Amino acid sequence: MKNTFLVLLYVLTTLSSYSQKGTYDMVDYTLPAVGSWTKDEKNSFVTFTHINAQNNWCQIIIYKATASAGTIDADFNAEWNDLTAKDLSITSGPKRSPVKKTGQWTSVIADGKAVFDGLDMFIRHQVVTGFGNRVSIIGKTNSSKFLSVIGQVNNSVRLRNPSAASTAAGVNGNRSPVKEPLTNATGKEASVKFQFENTNWDDGWITTSSENWAAVTKGNIRALIHYPNKQADAYHSVLKQGLQNAWDLLVAPRYSNIRNYELKPVQSFESIAFAEADATEKLTGSQVHIVLFKKHFSNGNGRYIEFITTDKRAYEQEFGAYHNDEFGWDKVSNMQNRNRFAVAATDLAGKWSGSDYASLSYYYVNSGGFAGATATSISNEFTFFNTGKYESDHAGASGVVGNQKFARQVYKGDFTVNNWDMELKNRFEGASEKYSCYFEAVKGGRILIMIDRQGSVLSLVRQNK
Template sequence: MATIENGFVRVAKGDVVVLLYHGTPLPESMWVMGNEQDRVNYYWSRLVAPRYRVDELKVFKNDICYFCLYFGEGSATELTTGARKHVALYIGFDKGLGYAIQVVAPSFAAFQKEFPNIESVGKMYGYNKFAVKAADLTGKWTSSTSAAGQYYNSVTGAYAGMNAVSMANTFTFNRDGTYSSTHNGASGFVGSQQFYSQKYQGRMTLSDWRLTLTNRFNNKTEVFEAYFEMTGAGPLLHLVQVDARGMHYRLMRE
């Protein structure tokens, strides 16, 4: 069972409770110098220590890694009740933010039963997922992304230009069951980029975590998996095209 709280999503299964925190920044110095112990301690001191006194914080040590794991755990005492718990903290990083997952279990055995390895804790962020109701959908939702790469001649080292991609999407959902959307973008080498602009209008149907939109590309009907992810800035609307899952819109309310 997942519920929305202030600053996190709470997921409970029996006596095991998982808190899925919204993304919070890591100090810039720790991006350069911080190791597993430093990063786990930083989030532990802010999210766990105010409520639990840990006997010994055991931090997972990575070997040489590209996608490193940041995880700490230990037996602890709940400060307000004196109850003994096993507490674990997993941190995943994305775009400069740390997404912490805190697990509180009545014992290490209970924790291990639900989470046999560290990776299984990281997968819990998928539970930050809520159904979309028509009343919540009404309004304008937007997204924009961009990326660029600089090119240099491998022989001479001379600058060879920049390749850039940018996209902007806007969906407007109306109370009468209609919608409109615009999709604009550009890609290619700067100075000779290809541009596109698409506009659609039609009807929408929302049911069973699915959003159906008529009159899309080539007048076809498209079906999207639709759900909300809760963030510090408000709900993020995900629309994932069912028959082309690479088409994934992540939209914020304007």
Template sequence: MLTKLMHSTGVLLMPLFFITNLNAQIDSFDLVTFKPPIGWEQQTFQDVRNYYTINQKNKEWCKISIFKSAITTSTLKQNFDLSWQQLVKQNLHVNNEPEMQKPIKEQEWEAISGYAPFNEGELSGVALLVNATRKNTTVNILVMFNSAVYTSLIDDFLSSVQFKQSVSDSTLVIQNNNQWMQIETPVANSKFTFNTTNFDDGWTAIEKEDWVEVSKDNYKVLLHYPKEGTIFPADTDPLVRTAWNILVAPRYSNLTNFRTTYINTFNRPYIGFGNAVSNVTKQQVYLVLFKRSAGWIEVITPTKADFVSTFHFDPESIQWDSNADVLQTLDNMSGRNKFAVAAADLFGTGKWTDRFTSNTYYTNIYTGQSAGMQTYASTQWFNFDGSNHYEWQLIATNSFGGRTGVLQSKSNGVFESVNNWQIRFSDISGKPKVYDVYFTAQKGKRVLWMNDAQYPGSGVFTGFSK
């Protein structure tokens, strides 16, 4: 049986068919047999087989992912919608609903496909998802590409796809090489030069659509961006459960051994943890949701023992009077939301502003009565035009005893990168100045952090945002 999956431009023409008599000359993965693209790189994990090719010169690429079959009780369209949500929308910036093709049927197998463009900066392209369902079994094939040069190769691949009735002894056995969490996903839609940071201790941070993903070996940490409904005044259990339901639960199933806990200390830490099954990989994982110094941190490890060996505490042992110092390694992960800055990232971005206010209350040491209050406030901003020119201004006020002093300073000039972590300005208050700089990522934007490189003071950076 043959069907055509047509791109709206008429460029993409991809047949797909089902037969039950298997061709021994073609490769197979789980319930899918196919003719692999010649010369492409191959990655085989327990739950997915990837084929990909990259033309570095022309920045053209294509990736085909064949996922292991899963048990289902849903209809064909429901399976497609769920798979699109988990495999495409959660990992790619897709604005449009998929353009659906008519479903086809061959014996007991049914298939449906849909495609949509995604916008991921240099990784922008088209995502095409094929979902096949037979009784209580469903299979997904995801194709992503950014150039029409690959359409004939995709056509050849999908034309070769066959679906078995069941897994036989001759089916290729995929070994688990501890790659359960390495289903690759593109970075978030970013206008900035750097969206990956490789830290000296082996951790790697990648900017994603809803979080910064920090990974090392078999472990993954998600630094969630602020999200409505996840921060509010409440006791530990209702706050953690609410945040869990919003940030974690939609990507997992079969949650067991879930608990929440806290330590009664300054800047109280909130912790939730349990075992669950990933909706994408179908693997059992150990999950910890944590919040203290910054936003919510989600940790994903294969087992609890892996978590303990990495972060040096057992969440189940934490109670109200525990020593909060044991949480420091995990709390420090929030500092992995850190990306280099290129001067070109600031060209034409307009005004970046920092506002600061502090109050100091005085008390008479003899009487104990109030001796007044001092208020300091400042506003500082940079305005970047369409090239490497800038304007800078600082306004600061200091109020005490009914008097207010005002300080103003402004200048303009040109700026340039010293390296990926420093920028030199030609004139700040009458002299050149080099700043240590980095970005932190938030959903759809960045915060620019700066500190005087020559006189760093306490080392606390000032954050500028738009």
């Protein structure tokens, strides 16, 4: 499960809107005249990005040469895995074209698709090998209309025969996969990578994590599970006002020509927030139907979910029509439970902690005066090591405030984790303890959820090293 972390490419150089010839390392290339191209050169690759008025984008990446593995098949497999598939959620491909030979150079082109922020992204990866070198030219776009542009770049590529001094003997610089442009990103990139960047559910849904939400997709339907947002989640005594506030913050900035807009909340014990509209999606230029939904669970764990479909009928076919009733929303509200990702042992290295607190105040029946309070607080801290060892420290206090009893327990032992299950050795009285586990994506990282066999839930946050 992979998914790339997305960042905004900063404008360093803007090339004019005519065909542009250039040379990078061993590659001569020509950029077609589709409009201005933004150039960004790094230590071992250069990118050229074009974004049109409809926010459709095309990106060309040319990498410096690195040492060949000896055959075009071995070179292509290595380049595809390291530069394309490693950090992307590939949904189809690679579909390879026939091998082409030009003098001492051999090349192959492969097409594929990946999930980019809940949308399809087209990929065309060209690998050229010869003289002991291999080179990658990669084109990416969110619109099939730009595939012909990428094809023109591929056809223009010519490789220069290297001198003996420039023949590659290894990787030239850091050939990290290039991030895709996102016009509404914050420009911040998560500092921690996780092994599982997407979840493939048995019923066909796919979840990927992004900067501001977990995107759940199936066919043409997208559900964006927005991460907790202090402003959007702020309490409003009038439900409709809170819903309007959330719409303005989470939804409206990414759309234009918003019409047929309705706010239709349902007041109840666990109230339903529901708003819908038709609009133009700025990123793609597509006409879409939007539903913003949240069930206000009594435990406070409700999340705003933004559903994006081709039209209102498509939404209702999948999730049912709106109804002014507090019941019958399970299929919609349960979508927030798809913000879950499997856990690998390598993801856990470091310290994770969490705490819980509860209190109860007492008052005299006759006078109404304060009669005292009881409180319970618990803190849990786990440290996981790359050696398969763990340490945990559990401290708690409970009882009448001012006269509480304190307790602490420390455990050490081995641990194993297998995607959704974890086992810790040497727990209470030396016994093993089993947990269900998963990651929930949040802005800037993930929360580790551990649930023991009694149903007790631990929500743990990674501590800074």
